[in-house]
Amino acid sequence: MTAAATALLMTGTGVMTGVGAAVAAPTTERTTTVAASPDIEAMISGMSLDEKIGQMTWTHVYGSSADDTSMAASNQERYGVDTPAEVVAKYNLGGVLYFAWSGNTNNPQQVAGLSNGLQQVALGRDGTGIPLAVTIDQEGGLVARIGSPATVLPGNMALGATADADLARAQGEILGSEMRAMGINVDFAPVLDLNSNPDNPVIGIRSMGEDPALVSALGVAQIDGLQEHNVGAAAKHFPGHGDTSVDSHYGLPTVTYDRETLNQHLKPFKAAIDGGVDMVMTAHIIVEAIDPEMPGTLSHKVLTGLLRDELGFKGLVTTDALDMAAMAAEWPQEEIAVKAIQAGSDILLNSPDVDASFAGVRAAVGSGEITESRLDESVRRILEWKVRRGVFEQPLADPATVDKLVGTAGNLATANLISDHAVTLLRNQERVLPLASGSSVLMVGAGSGRPEIAGPMLKEQGFTVTEDYENGSSPSAAYRARAVAAAGNVDAVVFTSYNAGANAAQQQMVAELAATGTPVIVVATRNPYDISVFPGADAVLNSYGVNKVNFHGVVRAISGAINPGGKLPVNIPKADGDGVLLPLGFGLRYDTTTPAAVTFTDRPGKGQDSYLVPSVEGVAYLVEGKEIAAGTYRKPAGTVSVTAVPMKGYVFTDGATTEWSHTFTTGTPQTLNSEPLVRVTPPGSSSVRP
Template identity: 40%
Template sequence: MVQLSKLTLDEKIGQLFICGFHSQTPDEQIKTLIEQYHLGGVIYFRRNVGSASQLADLSHNLQVLSKPLSEIPLFIAIDQEGGMVSRIDHDGVSRIPGNMSLGAAGDLKLTEAAAALGGEELFKLGINLNFAPVVDVNNNPVNPVIGVRSFGEDPKLVAAHGAAAIKGYQNQGVSATAKHFPGHGDTAVDTHLGLAVVPHDKERLEQVELLPFRKAIEVGVDMIMTAHVIFPAFESEEIPATLSYGVLTKLLREELGYEGLIVTDCLEMHAISKSVGIPEGAVKALEAGADLILVSHTMKDQVAAIKAVRAAVNSGRLTEERIDASLERILSLKEKRIGQISDKAPEITVPLTPAEESERILRQIAEKSITLVTDAGNNLPLRTDARTLVIWAEVRHFTEVDEPAHFRYTLGEALAPYFQVDEILIGSHPKSSEISAAIERSAEYSQIVVVTYTSEGRLPEGQKLLIEDLNQRTGGKLIVVSVRNPYDINEIPDVTTYLCAYENRPVTVDAIAKVLVGQIQAEGKLPVTLSSRFPAEVASI
């Protein structure tokens, strides 16, 4: 391991930062951060990914760029959670399911297998750090940012699946990250946009929010990511956990005994950037006990944060001993997980995992995850001799957490091998003209399936109005399938046949089709309570 005494203060400070950039090759932003500011790590987003081979080359070229300047390799990080948060979503890379699908499937071996599959592929791409799994307990139906990223609402289930995922990643040589400490599941505010508060007392937090993190620590998770959420039970000041000494040092380090790395969530999120600001946030996070500072997007903010930490050391606000304590943990993990960087460019074969092996695992999870909440209307299985219409609500304005358009595979396509169906595509926030056209068209059909997609906390009003009208017109014979937020039925309580799928990946859509036609049974256990009518069914673990 590199000796701390051989590093300058600027080199030490640079190692505390993980930053993003905006191209598929090393651009001036990332070159400057590595060459002039001694950057310790990079983070990829979809903007950095063109193909598997391109990404492997990028990872290699960044390490080669850094190598002459420092003996310390780079962390190369990504948010490859699976499901809706998958920065790499390209042909040749296995499309790992999201956490709530895994929670519904209820099989720890499959959760570990999925993480191992993803970890093996990340390792081949030169990515050594995954900001996953999410171990937040999702017990707030209107949570706008966690939702299906969680394994469910039962702390023991979340803890068990989180531990399985951590083992899967780290056994493949990729550091896992349990997030968002001490728990982001019971919030109704997206911390990308503002501050959230979890007001519960210590006893409740110990029983629910902290349980999965204790388990993650027990199985040796390499990193824990902070939440930009206020926890009055642990911190008297109205500051988010990321900036709280009471949360990061007293609770996580001292009470829970965590010895690994603490990384902040991105400081450009409004909960930090619009309150204390990014430079001050970086200093306060280190004072609180964080080891790594994440600034994902804007170069001026990245540089300002690095300079603020340097100024804090110069003024005596931060000691060099405090910097060294974090650096020792960083260097130890890099030596353990990364080791020596080869000068030889990587040679990869696409697909990264043989298709037969990958498909077997992914289809098994998908088919075990489909959850039949109710069929009180006795509408299943579909009648193959009936005129059938599928109405598919699709995302048309894509973000980092929505499925890209070029991977769209609809239920109509999945049902085509079984019998003839017609299909209408509408927006997830349909216009009144789309709603009217769908209602008018539906009069021709005796069997209708509506596929809902909700990326916010509640079913969009247009989808709700369409379903209410169709349900009334069909006399309750409508079938609704949610392909993201399982809570959609709370907005359409009169629907008598409702299935949850938690995501809209092709293997999942195929599994939905199989359940609808009766080829397989819906085996999924509801991992969250939808209402008093539909409580969670926690799978035995």
């Protein structure tokens, strides 16, 4: 870890540097930074103007292999050619960008094959061409272009809830090792935006939180992990997209806060720069404190004045995707390309009209608006980065190792560990949780909250589960009525909510379920603010996502297999917006208790035999499955086995002894026999009283 990261961990608010269980190192064949040094100046001097523009142009292609013609219509519409290979060749691209919707990410082996095919096109038949930056948005969680069997992670806000830099670095290492194995050498991650606006429609759980120290420390740790595997990380979205109420995919947001507030949003970016991040991605937002006229992507004041001159960033600057409405709906592509370069960007990412982008830059060079030496600066930085990250030395993936390195058991275990540490308990009235083993549960919820994933997982935890699901985010009247009717027949209701603050139907359904008198447990699966609109819920937990890995920690917390330890990485405002309901860092835990040992006395003659059951708060002792009171039990016969289980609302400490057994004799005197060990509770696996 860098010195900057270490310093942040020493000073950051509530940031932990260790975890309760060991983090498995990703299975990988690490690529070290290479010393291969092609003559970059000679390469630049030998390039045509179009080749220089091409090196600065990174865009997506349609298809699953270099010569795939199945999406030729899409390639033709956008680029005028049929195949991914032809797109690379036509523009002499400096980089490609993978998406699932463009057919690029079907499975790890296919991704590696596509990467290799495109690299071979860029290198040329003689192998002397310039290899590609192969890029992706694989943040983990909500934004992940490659799914299973690659490792699915709980996401950044879940990571923020752990406040654990070791887990953050582990997440970065998983992403770095798996992407590099598939031939990807740039991951547009991590998101360093502070999600300080609960109404933010585009960042939300993609953020690690709103505390600058927390996001800085976890961000630098992720960057270290990614770049350890020679995958360039990109801090985004500079200078901060976390306080917007407009999604820049659909419009141009403006933030109106003062420079002092902006400085808080800049702290994670400054930490990333000091920590050696390779790239910074711009935000398509107007930051009035710096430039009230132009969005960051097109602002010289933001990209050169603030990012390069004030913060001292020397690496690569890339635009966010230029086909987003914040750009494409405001300016023609010719103008966008020119303004982005003039502002200080090195990379024109995903222009919707590459031909127009090229034409605009050509014309600007011809008129003197942009000098060719300015393009040389960006091309030089791009080529130097490709050398530093081993792209020249090792451009190709090894297909034989993909299955060994992607989605490994160790990586999957680390993802589950993040989930276990992230689950955040915000309310637990009358010690509803953990539920008693064998309880009957009604599993329902907003369809967008994916209750159908949680139901079977609760069954695996030993609950009797009645399942009723409906598609969509707004539960219908009929669905609500069915759930209310079923609630009277179960011990508890589990309801998955999804951004319920703006959804009256979800709020109504939870209120109606609560009115039945059956305990209602809400799992808030998206942004963490739902508790403010569920005053009737008996318990509320945050999962920070709807993937199976997010529910891993939740269902284990509901059963008591783990004691929830996540802490809010954001403030939760009251429903009316007047003040804070729950503060940053809030999180409940179950009461913890440790059983005392059962002791056995075995003396000559049965009349003197006995065993003593102690009295311990939160502990029940069972013999043959039936609870017995504390005290001395005389004249036992044969073998007596006593089991300890936690009472409602309690969990056992890790490693607690939970079962004792002794066989009494009727003849020869025995020495005092105390607490023969039969079962010990393993870490993170407390059982719950039936």
